[in-house]
Structure formats: C-alpha cells, structure tokens
Amino acid sequence: MKTTSLKSALRAMATFLFTAAAPISLVMTDAAAEEKLRVAAVFETPIEEPWVNQIHVALKQAEKELGIEYTWSESVKAADFARVMREYAEGGYRLVMGDAFGAERIARRVAKSYPDIAFTFGSGIGPAEPNFAVFDNWIHEPAYLAGMIAGKLTKKDTVGTVAAMTIPEVNRLSNAFCAGAKEVNPAVKCKFSFIGSFFDPPKAKEAALAQIEQGVDVIYAERFGVIEAAAEKGIPAIGNMSDQWELAPDTVVTSVVWDMWPTVKQVVSQVKAGVFTSQDFGQFSYMGKGGSFLAPFHEWDSKLPSEVKDLIAQRKAEILDGTFRVPIDESAPKSE
C-alpha cells in the first residue's frame, strides 16, 4: 500500500499548497473531493463466460455513464478468492462485485472483515448484514417465453436444455423453459443434460448432439457450445445470457438475455449516495425492471408464424403489467 499512502500524502501536500496560494486551488480540491468511485470485480471464470460477461459489460457501461473507476480479475478460483477480495478491499475500492457461486462462504467471511466496503455478489443464497448484498440472474421470465416458442416450433414434441449443473439459478431457467413449452403444447417432453461445469463448450456440444439424436428438435443453450451443435444438425436453438444471434443467424431463434445494467446502476448509485445496505438485488434482473428480456428474432422474424409472435407479445405484456407471474421452480429438473 506504499504507493497509495505516498499518493495521498502528495495529494494532501498539493492541496495544502494550492489552497494557500491561488484561486485555481479551489478547482483542484473540488476535483479531489469528487474522486471517482472505485469499483472492482472478482470473477470465478474467464470473462468470456456468458454469465460473468453480463456483469462485466454492465460495469463497463457504468464506467462510461456513471463515472466509476473499474478494475477486474478473472478466473479467480476458490483458493485465491479471499486473497483477491482482500487486495481490492484494502486497495481503496469501495464496491467489490463478482460471482460467488464457487466461493459463497469465503466471500461472506471476507466481506465481514471490511464493514465499510460494499460487497455485491451473484449468489444462490441470501444477503448478509452488514455489507454483503446479492443478485442473481432472475431471467426465468424470458426463459418461459422462449419455452413457449420452443413448444410451438417442435415437430417431434421434444425440447431439450443443456445446462451447467443443478443449482437454483440454472434449475429456475431450465424449469421455466420447460413450463413455457408445456403451456402451449401439453404433449411436449423436456430433456435435460448437465455438463458439470460452467464453461466447457466441447462437452456442452457433445451433450447437445446426444439430445438431438434422441429426438430433441428445439434446444435451449443454457451453456455455451450448444448452438454449434444445433447449427450442425440444422435445428433451431435458443441462446442464453446475451443475444447470441451472431453465432449462427439461421439457428438462433432468439436469446434469453440478462441485462445487469439496472442492478449495477442501482448498486453504484446506492454506494455513491452512501445508502448501500445488504439487500437482495434479484428484482433488478426481472423483466419489469429491464433486467432481462427476450432478444429480437433477427433472421427468424420472417420465419416465425405471426400467431406465435402474437402469443409471445401478449404474454410479454402480461408479465410486464404483472397479471402473469412466471412460476419459480428451483427443483432439479429431470429428463422425460
């Protein structure tokens, strides 16, 4: 921390000299007072991993629009998690964000020792007083809408999901997708595969190929790697996390998009205003708050029957005005 103390000493000296000397000093002290909020993020996976990337993208946006200073560390495994969190906490960062799924207890323990710093982590469990807030990708609503599309598109009445592992977040999306498909087509059977990893595209692709062989003809790419299999076999796929249309324009019907911007904006403004509390920011990922949505149909806009598009538009409106609530089912899904 040598450099920091040296810097602050220099800054103090400069401030003193200037306030004593000229009117220009006023500008300088103002600038120092309005120092940018320093935000750090700790990610367990590389930032290409779509889940983490959504947080990263939103923080990048905050860098531009909310004037924060943003740094991040990627691929921080559980063994290093505490060290990296502490480095940021002691390095003058006032808000530390990230995903804590692989290090839930570690993250909470570290946060406890820095009560003046705000910690906001993606988590499958609850917030902790005084300073550990959580968020999660509550994107079951667009997943449900995507399921409705899948239910309409399937010819063999079989839709599939290739997902990471049976954690609440993943189960929620997978079950919502299946429920949406069943609502419009009660004959639909849902298949699920878990690859046991957050980021193993070759494995996800192989799992998708196995599903397609077993009759799946619309597939939900909860994980990265599935769209490639669907493109190879010529069946429609639904992307996840970001608009993955560009990966295979003819294959990707739409994507279940998570937008972390409303969450990041809320958290950053709270910290800036000094009113941050350890709360669950999950609501900010709901469709109503703009935290999630169904991506545009792009190439598929002309291919989707207008009956299906109308159905989706109507259900979307119902979700937004609160008259339809997508059921939340976090039990481990089972293949049928």
Added chain:
Amino acid sequence: MNQCTNTHEACTISEVLEQVFQVGFFAAMIRVAAPLLFATLGEMFSERAGVLNLGIEGIMLLGAMTGFCAAYFSGSLWLGIAVAATTGIIFGVLMGFLTVTLGLSQHVSGLSVTMVCSGLAFYGYRLVFGQPSQPPNVKAFEVLSVPALADIPLLGPVLFNHLALVYVGFLLVPLAAFLLYRTPWGLSLRTVGENPYAAASAGVRVAWYRYQALMMSGALFGIGGAYFSLAQFNAFTFGVISGRGWVCIALVVLGRWDPWRCAVAALLFGAVDALQLRLQSSGIIDLPYQIFLMLPFVVTVAAMAVLARNARAPAALLIPYRREER
C-alpha cells in the same frame, strides 16, 4: 419411447439398450475418443522412452490456443494444426531440457510446464484478442465422408463419416505400433525406456532419443488440443481442455503402454462418456446427474484396477539418466 419407465427392471434395460445402441452412440464414441487418442499416443511415446510428460494438460491448452490463432488469421485449419504441433514440439524440448539435460524431477517439471503453458495460453489469447464478449470463431473442420465406404449400412455412418482428424488419429495407431515394434528406432526408444545404460553401451544416444520422444509427445498433445478448438468446437475458450489431458495419463496405464491397447482405452472412455450423456437425457434412469458425469472416470479407474493391475511400466520411467552414475 418412455412408456415402460418405472415399471419393471427388464423393460428398463431393453429400453436403455434400444436408446443407446444407435449409430449416433458409436459415432460419438469415436468422436470423443479421437482427441484423447492423439494425446494418449503422445504420452505413450514419452513414457516408453522413460519420461512421464505431465506437461500434457498445459501443452494441449496452449496448442488449442496457438492452433486456433493460426487458423483464425490464416484461414487455414491445417496450418492451425501444424502450428499447434510446432508449439507442442517447442514445449517438448523444454520438457526435455528440464528432465533429460538437467535431470530434474519429472513430476515437478511436467507440472511446471503445464502451468507455464496454461498461463501462456491465457496471456497470449488476451494479447491477441483482448476481451471479446463472444469468443471469435473459425469455420471448423467439416465431416469428411469416405466415398463408397460411408454408404455401407451401419458401419458407414459409424466409421466413415467423421472429421478428417479422426481418421488421422486412428491411422496413427498402426503407425505408432509399427514405429515402436518394427523399426530399429522403436527398439532403441524402448530400450532407452527400459534400461538406458544398456542402450548407451549399445551406442544409442539416450538423451537424443528421449528428446525425440518428448518432441513427438508434444506435437501430438498440441494436435489433440487443437482438435478441440478447430474440430470438436470452433473457438478457443479457456475451458476447452478442462482435465482431458490428465485423463490421457490414466489411459496410457490402462493401455499398458501399447498403441493398440491405448486406442482401446481411449475408445472405452469415449464409449462411457457418450453413454452417460445419452443416459442423462433419456430420462430412463433416475439418478443424480453427477453419477452420470462421473461414470467415464469411474469406469476408467475400475478398468485400470482390473485390467492393468499387472501392467509393467517401462523400467526406467521417472529415472533420470546420468552418464557418469551407475
């Protein structure tokens, strides 16, 4: 297809058989085994010469990265494969310097090479591509059906409807066996791995043979890694190898340091992996998914315990050769 679920045992078994033993399963088995085969044969060569090459995991990852970069910028997938192999050779030489020239612990050297390579792969990728939101991709290898043979019912789609690299991988098996058992070079290599002092007294340059074996293994690791970023998948991502290199170490033992048996071991692993994915999504057997995911590893370990119990590793494996000492 699922009418008899949860009724009685016999029905379930026939259902499983019906769902699993399809053309797609056998094709998947070969597809999953192919990249492992490259790396397993590579590891077999280096161990046959007396060096355990634990650089495998890292070299595969780095090969996947460099191969992808070369293919991405040149547009030639085969150039990507060549670059991946070259990358492997370079780190094979490094491995040789550490374990042969310096005579350091093979375990420690191998793990260090893996760490260095993983780090380099990560760093190099960021250097070249920055921080893309979506990994850049290439047009991956396409399926190459062998004319006439691919039309044979059942056998055709299983054996002759694959990516070019798959054929290369399986053709390497007889080639490796020929090299190892039928050439003076192979005899020298095996002797170096069994008794380097005897080999040396017969005029074989032990260090040179070990270097050659390590370069060969590196090249094959590189190709095995690039298989994932250029053939199995169309992009380099950091999870692209995720432990598959370590699996090959076990496959060499299960394959008793013999090319043919190594191929069978890789196919066994591929078969169980393809099987577990199909069982998971079939919905016939209601078990936690972790059990399915674990199957290929459990079967490999079990097979190793039963079949490779009496297997004898090359006698000089792990022992550095120092000319002056005896």
